[in-house]
Structures are given as structure tokens and as C-alpha cells.
Amino acid sequence: SFNNQIKQLMILILLLLLIFISLKELYVFLPGLLGALTLYILSRGSYFQLVYHRKWRKGWTAGMFMLGFMVLLGLLIYFTVILLEKQVEPFFNNPASSLSEAKKAIVEVQENAGIVLISDESLADLQHRISAFVPSLVNDTLNLLFNLAILLFVFYYMLVHGKEMEAFLAKIIPLKKTNIDVLAAETKRLVKVSALGIPIISIIQGITATIGYIIFGVDEFVLWGFFTGVFAFFPVVGTMIIWVPLVIYMYVSGDTWNAVGLAIYSFVVTGNIDYLARITLLKRMGNVHPLVTVIGVIVGLGLFGFIGLIFGPLLVNYIILLFRIYMNEFIEPREPETAEN
Numbered sequence: 001s002f003n004n005q006i007k008q009l010m011i012l013i014l015l016l017l018l019i020f021i022s023l024k025e026l027y028v029f030l031p032g033l034l035g036a037l038t039l040y041i042l043s044r045g046s047y048f049q050l051v052y053h054r055k056w057r058k059g060w061t062a063g064m065f066m067l068g069f070m071v072l073l074g075l076l077i078y079f080t081v082i083l084l085e086k087q088v089e090p091f092f093n094n095p096a097s098s099l100s101e102a103k104k105a106i107v108e109v110q111e112n113a114g115i116v117l118i119s120d121e122s123l124a125d126l127q128h129r130i131s132a133f134v135p136s137l138v139n140d141t142l143n144l145l146f147n148l149a150i151l152l153f154v155f156y157y158m159l160v161h162g163k164e165m166e167a168f169l170a171k172i173i174p175l176k177k178t179n180i181d182v183l184a185a186e187t188k189r190l191v192k193v194s195a196l197g198i199p200i201i202s203i204i205q206g207i208t209a210t211i212g213y214i215i216f217g218v219d220e221f222v223l224w225g226f227f228t229g230v231f232a233f234f235p236v237v238g239t240m241i242i243w244v245p246l247v248i249y250m251y252v253s254g255d256t257w258n259a260v261g262l263a264i265y266s267f268v269v270t271g272n273i274d275y276l277a278r279i280t281l282l283k284r285m286g287n288v289h290p291l292v293t294v295i296g297v298i299v300g301l302g303l304f305g306f307i308g309l310i311f312g313p314l315l316v317n318y319i320i321l322l323f324r325i326y327m328n329e330f331i332e333p334r335e336p337e338t339a340e341n
Contacts, residue, residue, distance in 0.1 A: 028143065032150030034311050039069060039151070040158040041191045047159050062159040066152055083222055179325045186321050190314045198293070201277045202232040205239055209270045216262040217255070218246060232274065234297055239270055292316050 026033065043065050050056045158165065173180055206229020213221035224242060231238040243266040250259035293313050300312015 029147055029150045032147035033154060035147070035151040036154035036158060038191055038195050038311075039065075039155050040162065041188055042195060043159065044162055047162070058160045062156050065159060066156055069155075070152075080226075083226060175325065176328075179328060182325065183321065186317070187314070190317050194311075194313050198233060201274060202229050204277055205229060205232040205270060205274055208273045209239060209243065209266065212243075212262060212265040212270060213246075216250075216258040216265065218250070218262070228270070234294065239266065239274075243270065292320075 023030075047061060047065060050061050051058055170177075170180055173183070175183070206225050209228040210221055210225025213224055218224055224246060228239050228242045231241045234241075243262065247259050247263045247266070250256075250262065296313030296316040298312070299315060303312070303315075
């Protein structure tokens with residue numbers, strides 16, 4: 001009846017309003033929640049195999065997965081600190097001196113090149129921003145720890161109650177079963193590609209770039225190789241953000257041949273290793289178009305922070321996928337018209 005439809009609409013509006021309010025207050029913990037979802041999608045297959053086929057206890061098995069994740073994260077942090085400790089320590093000990101040296105280097109490059117790339121006002125503003133970054137790092141670290149605690153807590157209960165959670169979602173999603181299956185399969189594929197494939201490609205590019213920096217005599221090659229690997233998350237132009245300024249600096253500093261050699265190596269080897277990895281590794285894991293990845297990373301970083309590197313491309317792919325599901329769900333294919341005699 002019409003009254004029942006009005007009641008249903010009011011309940012749905014109230015439900016959506018409460019969900020919006022809750023998500024707004026939980027926004028600061030959104031990276032932790034999305035991280036837990038990522039780990040669940042990556043772990044669910046192995047977890048279900050151990051629990052439902054080998055009859056392991058749910059709680060103990062979930063705890064083992066949590067411990068494995070913490071060990072892996074601890075090793076990653078440890079090796080990152082070991083790699084960057086000598087290069088970053090002078091900056092944290094005396095940030096003003098490090099910024100002053102960087103400013104002198106930029107001025108020297110501009111004088112040798114005869115062009116002004118960064119104005120004095122921009123340099124002063126950049127110095128002010130970097131100086132303000134150091135105190136805010138403490139707040140960011142606390143926020144990161146809170147998100148890590150949320151991630152572990154939610155991840156544990158998602159594993160323990162995974163079957164019930166998936167059955168409930170399948171029940172409330174207003175789509176055909178075939179489309180729900182497509183949605184689930186695409187989510188698993190895209191999360192796997194974003195969470196595993198893209199970081200592996202970035203590591204490969206970082207190592208490849210570091211080899212080039214060693215060959216052509218770049219100072220602090222470990223630091224620059226690390227940053228090249230980090231910016232390699234951005235396809236096509238990511239590594240250029242690092243090696244192009246290095247080439248320019250080496251060239252205007254008089255190290256012409258090494259600058260030319262590094263430019264050729266970076267353009268031919270470091271740039272194309274990304275393409276080779278995508279047509280081999282990512283093709284097997286689940287192909288994602290580079291344009292979708294670029295747009296997704298830009299959108300994801302703005303919405304979710306660092307975890308947006310994973311969920312940004314997923315969000316863009318969801319737009320494409322939901323459009324396909326809409327066409328399949330509601331747009332009926334036309335019957336071929338029969339010719340009239």
C-alpha cells in the first residue's frame with residue numbers, strides 16, 4: 001500500500017542518515033577499516049581452508065594471521081629504517097641546517113642553468129612547510145597507531161565471523177545472484193592487484209633505479225632509489241619525479257656524461273620495466289588499465305590517504321563495474337524485430 005511505501009522510504013532515509021553520521025565520525029579511522037577489509041580479502045581463502053577443511057579453531061587461526069601480519073609489518077619497518085637511517089638522521093638532528101643546504105643546492109642549480117625554476121618566495125614557503133612537518137609527524141604517528149589497532153581488531157572479527165558477514169551482505173545487496181558473484185569476484189581480483197601487484201612492481205622499479213644510480217655515481221643512491229620506488233606507485237610518470245631532477249642537477253653541476261647516461265638508463269630501463277612487469281605479472285594477477293590506476297590513485301589519496309593507493313583504483317573500477325551491472329540488471333536486450341510480409 002501507499003502508506004507502507006512511505007514508511008519504507010522513511011526508514012531507508014533514517015538508516016542512510018545514521019550510516020552517514022557514523023561514517024563521518026569514523027572518517028579518521030577509515031584507513032584502518034579499509035586496511036582490515038584488504039587483509040580480510042587477501043586472507044579469507046587460506047583462513048577458510050584451515051578452519052572449515054582442516055578444522056582449526058577459529059580464534060586461534062585468526063590470531064595466527066594477525067601475528068603473521070604484525071611480523072611482516074615489523075620486518076618492513078625495520079628494513080626501511082635500516083636503509084634510510086644514515087640518510088634521514090642528519091635531517092631530524094638538525095632540520096634547519098639540512099634545509100639550508102638543500103636551498104643552496106637549488107640556488108646553485110638555477111644559477112648554473114640560467115633559469116629560475118623555484119622563486120625565493122616558493123623556497124621560503126617550502127622551508128616553512130617542511131619545518132612544520134616535523135612536529136606534525138608525532139600526531140600522524142599517533143593517528144597511525146590508532147588506525148593499526150582498529151585494523152587488527154576489525155580484521156580479527158572479520159575472519160572469525162567471515163561466513164556470516166558474507167551471507168548477510170549477499171542477502172541485503174539488491175542485485176541478482178549472478179551480479180553479486182561478479183561483484184565479489186571483481187573485488188577480490190582488484191584488491192589482489194592493488195595490494196600485491198602494484199607494490200611488487202614499485203619494488204622492482206626502485207631496485208632497477210638504484211642500480212642505475214650506483215652505475216652513474218649518484219650520491220645517496222639508496223635514499224633516491226627508495227623514493228623512486230615510492231613514487232613508482234604512480235604509473236608512467238611516477239619515477240620521473242625523482243630521476244629527472246637528479247639528471248638536471250648532475251648536468252648543471254658539470255657531470256655531463258653521467259647525467260646523459262642516467263637519463264638514457266632511466267628512460268629506457270627504469271621506465272620500461274614498469275611496462276614489462278604490467279604485461280607479465282599484473283596480467284596474470286588481473287589486468288587493470290594504467291589510466292584507471294592513475295585516476296584511482298589521485299582520487300584515493302585525496303579520500304583515504306595512503307591506503308587510497310589500493311582503494312582509489314578499486315573505487316574507479318567499481319564505477320565501471322556497477323555501470324555494467326546496471327545495464328545487465330535493468331536494461332533488457334531488445335528482441336530482434338521480425339520482418340513483416
